[in-house]
Amino acid sequence: MTNVAFPSIDDYDDIDTRNYYKTMIEQGASPEEALAESRSISRDNARTPMQWNDSPNxxxxxxTPWLGVNPNYKLINAESQMNDDCSVFRFYQNLIALRKKHPVMAHGDFKLCCPEDGPIIAYTRSYQDETWLAVHNFSASMQKFHYGAEDIELPCNTPIIVSNYGENEVEYGIGTLVLKPYETVVFQLH
Known part of the structure; x- marks a missing residue:
């Protein structure tokens, strides 16, 4: 589910959201600016009714629930996620299954392979004779991860354990991995 973007401040129930909107208006913001900013901080984003399917409410x-349902419920709902093999729901199911099957995901050594403040988080997990490299792009833009500087080798046949874009979409060459917006890739190094 995503944050809700109700069309009017009157649709929000959170008193802090309403007060923030009022303060912004008093400080000279336009109603559109105040509403956009209020949407981003509203606690009602976590309070809208669960979107189970595309039926009413x-x-x-x-x-009629106490708070309006996010208008995107026709497209984003639990039923549609369960019926889509490429959904976030299916991706998390896959991650849970991997964690149960491969102890390296939960045990052993952890080594950060990137600056701590960047949009990329990269690390290795090593357990017994197995080492995995996980690289995550937490930004809305394409990013490059330079793994050569971290003494990591990724030959073109390095097994990909999981990728949220699909294995055939992963772009890497000598020393550099190109990550799409919000892309996650996990490689099996050995």
């Missing part, structure tokens, strides 16, 4: 209730 997102399948949450046959009655």
């Amino acid at each position: 997102g399948g949450f209730s046959e009655h």
Whole structure:
């Protein structure tokens, strides 16, 4: 589920959101600016009814809920996620299965392979005779991870354990991995 973008401040129930909106208006912001900023900080983003399916009220209730359902419930809902092999739901199921099957995901040594403040988080996990490299791009833009500086080798046949874009989409060459927005790739180094 995503943060809700109700069309009016009157649709928000959170008193802090309403007060923030009022303060912004008093400070000279336009209603559109105040609403956009208020949306981003609203606690109602975590309070909208669960979007179970694409039926009225997102399948949450046959009655009108205390807070409006996010208007995107027709596209983003639990039922559609369960029926989509490429969904976030299926990706997390896959990660849970991997964690249960491969102790390296939860045990052993952890080594950070990137600056601590960048949009990329990269690290190795090593357990017994197995080492995995996990690289995550936490930005909305393409990023490059220079793994050669970290003494990591990624030959073109390095097994990919999981990728949220799909194995065939992963772009890497000598010393550099190109990551799409919000891409995650996990390699099996040995």
